[in-house]
Amino acid sequence: MGDQPESLIIRPPSEWRSLLVRITRGCNWNRCRFCGIYPAMGQADFSCRSLTEIRQDIDLLIQQHPGIETAFFGDADPLAAGVEVFVGAARYLRKVSDIRRLTCYARASTLHKMGLENIKRLADAGLNRVHLGLESGDPETLQFHRKGQSPKMVVAVAHWLQQAGIEISYYVLLGLGGRDRFRQHVTATAKIINQTEPEFVRLRRLWLYGKDTDAQCPLWEQVRDGSFIEQTPEGTVLELQLLMHLLEPLNTFFACDHANNYLNVSGLLKDDRKDMLREIEDFLARPEEQRQAHYKMIGSRI
Ligand code: SF4
Secondary structure, three states: OOOOOOOOOOOOHHHOOOEEEEOEEOOOOOOOOOOOHHHHOOOOOOEEOOHHHHHHHHHHHHHHOOOOOEEEEEOOOHHHHOHHHHHHHHHHHHHHOOOOEEEEEEOHHHHHHHHHHHHHHHHHOOOOEEEEEEEOOOHHHHHHOOOOOOHHHHHHHHHHHHHHOOEEEEEEEEOOOOOOOHHHHHHHHHHHHHHHOOOEEEEEEOOOOOOOOOOOOOOHHHHHOOOOOOOOHHHHHHHHHHHHHHOOOOOOEEEOOOOOOOOOOEEEHHHHHHHHHHHHHHHHOOOHHHHHHHHHHOOOOO
16 A cells, blocks of 8 residues: 555646545546647556555545545546446545545546436435536537537436436536637537536636647647637637527526636626626727737636
8 A cells, every 4th residue: 555645637626625536547538639638647548446546545635634525536537437436435435534525527428328327326425516528519519529429418417417416517618619610619518508507617718738749739630730720819708708698597607717718707697697798798898909918918728
């Protein structure tokens, strides 16, 4: 038994105070054109950890962080370790700690294969919320980027999660349709959000990292061959505006909670949608040079 737990490669910003438990290493899919993040950060392979290893890490983590209130399971798709391992880890964590919330990353395709009965078992074991990469509701955009999920699959999975009482936090990637497909990308994304009313929608913007390095975003290949044309910064803000226009007053918390976002609007759609829309419109009404200076000021990071 090591004296240090294994670390996650990435976690959602909202889990910065959580106990970070590694169930799997890397991503078992690793094909999304806009991502490639695990290989880029040194974790090219995928593997599942044993329940024994995970329990040992939980013991160490609890010793190091007594009194912690929330926990997060990673890496990219910890449910790929199988229901038995995941449920075993969740039950053990619940037994040896007083956490009030357990969340994880989850791929829609993995949840879809699992089915409603197994999703209910996850809820019984204490899983409260999943961070799910919706990215886009547009089937062509998803297919182009090899996301490995369809809008229909996401809708089915969202309903199962809701039946099981597990909260949903979607990630949406502005710019994913490129300049040619931004309207379809945003319109179809709004449709899925309206249809499924998740607890959270978190916005990100597409950023192609690592140009001309050994660890570069796979999408550079399509940018270079001309099959993908990157959205402009202003186009990204216009996408945000269109999305906000199309969203209904849902009981959904909307957040642009990443440093890459050009605008950081947030609020509950049913109460704050109009204010958020006004904030975006106020920004777009500023003089051109002010807007361009703002875009240049926003850093790009993973
Ligand atoms: S977006 Fe998620 S599923 Fe796709 S390659 Fe990246 S980590 Fe894996």
